[in-house]
Amino acid sequence: MLDVEEQWIALTRKVVGFYFVSHEYELLTPFISKQISWIGTLEDEICHNKDDILYFFNKEYGLYKDQYKLSNEQYHAVKINNQTGIVWATLNINAPDLPNVLVRLSVVWGKEDGEWKIFHVHNSIPDHIQGEYYFNIENAKVAYQVMDERVKLAATTDSVTHIKNRNGFCNAVSKLMHEHRKQNYALIKFKVQNFRYINQRYGYSNGDRLLENIAKNVKRSCNQEETCGRIEKDTFAILYQFEDRESLNQRLYQLNDDLIDKRMKRKMFSEVHLLIGVYLIPQNSKESIPAMLDKALIALNQINETQREKNILYYQEEMMKQQYHNNFILEQALIAFEKDEFKLFIQPQFDIESGKTVAGEALTRWITKSGEMIMPNEFIPLFEQHGFICEFDFHMLEKLCQTLRHWMDAGMDIQPISINQSRLHISEPDYLERFCHIVDMYSIPHCYITFELTESAFVEENERMLTLASQLHQMGFQLAIDDFGTGYASLSLLSVVSADILKIDKSLLDGSEVNQRSYVILEKVIEMAHDMGMIVVTEGIETRKQLDFLRELHCDIGQGYLVSRPIAADEFKRHWLSPVLS
Structure with a gap:
């Protein structure tokens, strides 16, 4: 892809061709800004807006019939800011009335309605060949003042909203x-x-x-x-x-x-x-x-x-201290990677009816060499904000696959484990290929990995999520909507995304066993998910009363402190896995 200076030069070459060579003014017109100023070589060739230019083009249309030939073209572009730039050009024109005449040209480009447009043009020919009807210096001074003001304004004005940048x-x-x-x-x-x-x-x-x-x-x-x-x-x-x-x-x-x-x-x-x-x-x-x-x-x-x-x-000044702390966390994160301080934790997921552990969710804890535990809410948002999250997700996926491979080799009866993935992955063209490569490198059957994305990712990346869901299913993975109930498009989301698992956020559960309205909402969400063939997991179960309530609503799977907090992967193996029966 051309950089912006190269784009301006390419556009200027095109404009030069339309104006000097083929005289195709109708093709030149779409490049003209509404606010254009134009200084040419003739006495009356000074224009202050698009209407002036169109009138001038109409006069020129009948004057120049033959195509001119150009030689010795040289172009140079200078960027003023992201919205404005200038291209200087020199070229020789060969025509019956102008044999091998040097022309100097400057073109100011700016953004208008999202497209590059010409805001100013000045073209001149050498002084010694200009006759009495050429170049009016007083008019040119006025036009230059207008052009200078417009360039300054363009350099400080936002092209989309037309207020200050x-x-x-x-x-x-x-x-x-x-x-x-x-x-x-x-x-x-x-x-x-x-x-x-x-x-x-x-x-x-x-x-x-x-x-x-x-x-x-x-x-x-x-x-x-x-x-x-x-x-x-x-x-x-x-x-x-x-x-x-x-x-x-x-x-x-x-x-x-x-x-x-x-x-x-x-x-x-x-x-x-x-x-x-x-x-x-x-x-x-x-x-x-x-x-x-x-x-x-x-x-x-x-x-x-x-x-x-x-x-x-x-x-408040305390916020600056928090900012310094965030910067410190980011700096230490790189060191923590090298020291292998990000540890794999798993929280069990259990069958609501039987209480048997049937799956788990892979989570992360940052445990420093001094034994301090840093919780994900301190570092995950920072990783997302600074683009570090994608590599981090792949790092933790590989840790999970290594662990599952170790368990399988030890003869354990492993269970499906869900893993959280940032929505920032969705725009990566080779994301799914890389995800599968890591899983397949450890020969983990795809049915043992569940792919979790938050509800907001489904809302903001609707079309891409439909494609991703289809690809995941073709490859044997399951797709889960995490944190359901925290967004603002929850119900419509169920109708468009073919997810396999719906994870209901703790906020929908809290108080629903005593609040009739909350009860009805949770009941209908579970019913709708079941009608669509989805498995329902409810997070944040902390009391026996909540468990009985979810059993009454026919929820499938539970997750929460009532059974277990997230625990280290080795501890999960000891408590919740059993050997394969021979």
């Missing part, structure tokens, strides 16, 4: 805070909750329209002494003035309510919510704007871990 936002914040030093300012960073699902469900073009709609309303919420910008993907930032935290909260609540136009809400068929991190900037702060953005992001990233009303969380 990260650079533009940082520049604007710095300027406002310098001009209004006595004002209280809050820097807010927010993103759209479950935006990946929205893109998958409604398409990327509708996702972009949603971002445009959000940007329009965010910009509308700012006064002249405030600003906003799109920082990346679905993440935005705002600089708001505030009197006190209560009034700021009310404003943020209102922003969440007014973020999407009613027409867009009707089109989405679902609510759109924000996750909001807030950093209250101390007066006369000497911090850089990127450092302030980082603090707002730290608060934003901790919202899922800390339940707060309306999904708003304010930055």
Whole structure:
């Protein structure tokens, strides 16, 4: 795939061919931005918008009939930012009226509606061959000023939402805070909750329209002494003035309510919510704007871990300490791999009717050389966030296969073991091939490995999951939906994904034996799963009362502290496995 500079050069070559060689102006038109400026060699060849250009092309169409020949073409591209670049070109034109004339050309490319468009063109010929009707220098100066302003604007404007990009936002914040030093300012960073699902469900073009709609309303919420910008993907930032935290909260609540136009809400068929991190900037702060953005992001990233009303969380210094701790965990993880500190644990799964152990779930515990146990909720989210999880999953899969092979060689009657896999694997083209290679390397029958993915993975990667489910079944693996009941598309999920096992999250079980509504929900979920031919596993069973309740609802398999906590693999073998009967 061409890098962006090569793309601009290739596009410029194409444009040069349409304009100078074949004079195919109708093919050139789709490359033209609505905001184009154009400086040519003729006195009246200066245009300030697309309509001017089309009028000019129409005049030229009757003037040039013969195709020109080009030689000595040279192109050079310079990237201003991810949205803007300039291509300089020199070439010689051979035509009856212009024999071997050197032409210099500069083309400014920018993103418009997701495509590369020409925002400015300047072409010139040597001074000594220009007659009196060539090049109006005064008009050119004006056009250059317009072009310069547009290039600067393009360098600080987001091409999708047309509000400021990260650079533009940082520049604007710095300027406002310098001009209004006595004002209280809050820097807010927010993103759209479950935006990946929205893109998958409604398409990327509708996702972009949603971002445009959000940007329009965010910009509308700012006064002249405030600003906003799109920082990346679905993440935005705002600089708001505030009197006190209560009034700021009310404003943020209102922003969440007014973020999407009613027409867009009707089109989405679902609510759109924000996750909001807030950093209250101390007066006369000497911090850089990127450092302030980082603090707002730290608060934003901790919202899922800390339940707060309306999904708003304010930055506190303790969060920075947590960030340092997270960085330390990531650094130590690499060392832990080398020292083999990630241990295989298994939690038994038992038949609800008989109480007999029939399967298990493979889990991980990080046990340091000093004997400290680090739980998965401390490191798994970090591994996912930093892209380390995929290699980690394969590492633990191999540990499981090694263990199963050892048990089989020792003559043990092994049971199916489920293993958790991150949804990040789904986009890897060779994932399933690599997964099978590890299992087959230890000659483990596929029926003894159950493949678990969380409910959110099925929701966000619907099409890919349908394909993956089919491939897994063809290869003899079983597929389980984990943490069912924690998402927001649970029931519709059952109708589209051909999973074999439904693992009901503990949250659906808690209180259902005393709450009639919870009872009915759990009962119907189990009934529907059975009607679809699925095995139902309920997690988090801690009391005899819960076990009796699930037996009454005809749940198939249970898992929880009532029978056993997750235990080391060797301990699982001693307690729950028996030799094959000869």
